[in-house]
Amino acid sequence: METNYRIAYNKGWQDLKKIKPEEIIARRSVSYCNSTRQFTVTFFNSEYILDWDHETIYQKSDGQSPKIMASIIILNYLTFSEVSRKPDHKWVSLKEIPTGGALFYPAFQKNSIELLIEAFGSQSEKLLSCGAALGGVPESMGSASVSFQAFPEIPLCVVIWEGDEEVRANGTILFDPSIADLLHIESLIGLGMYLASKLKQLAASKMVT
Structure with a gap:
């Protein structure tokens, strides 16, 4: 299972680096700093830093890395779709x-x-x-x-x-x-x-x- 997660994590970074940062910030509610080459992403009530050059993800407040599943979800959020869709404001299962x-x-x-x-x-x-x-x-x-x-x-x-x-x-x-x-x-x-x-x-x- 850990190996599968690691493969998905590495693929997430590969997919991310195929997209220009300005394209990502245009369709996702994230910020990007050109000088540090880092994204800032809010996941639940915490901010996470994604370092483009070092391919690392860590919590802004304490530097702790999230669980690998959370890291994969964050990477997928940035890379999955070119669509910028607003919520429908209803709940479904x-x-x-x-x-x-x-x-x-x-x-x-x-x-x-x-x-x-x-x-x-x-x-x-x-x-x-x-x-x-x-x-x-x-x-x-x-x-x-x-x-x-x-x-x-x-x-x-x-x-x-x-x-x-x-x-x-x-x-x-x-x-x-x-x-x-x-x-x-x-x-x-x-x-x-x-x-x-x-x-x-x-x-x-x-x-x-």
């Missing part, structure tokens, strides 16, 4: 994403949504505090829900319905339909997995109560 969402949904359910149900299915209110740590904003769906800006153009929303002795807890991750033009389907799914994993880590930590 992965099943409704036309670029293969229905095909990948069973694995997405297992690897992302089930993590959220385990973490918040019996304590949905904790989703609000965990979500806030990633810049999330409370919404009015389910027992608890939080929307996030993964990137300035890419919102997504986590919804939890608490269970009881008779009804099993449930959850979902919702996307704006415009995401199909902004991320490859694998990175879209990876984005959901990344968010679910981060939220579960926060729920298990003593940092968020």
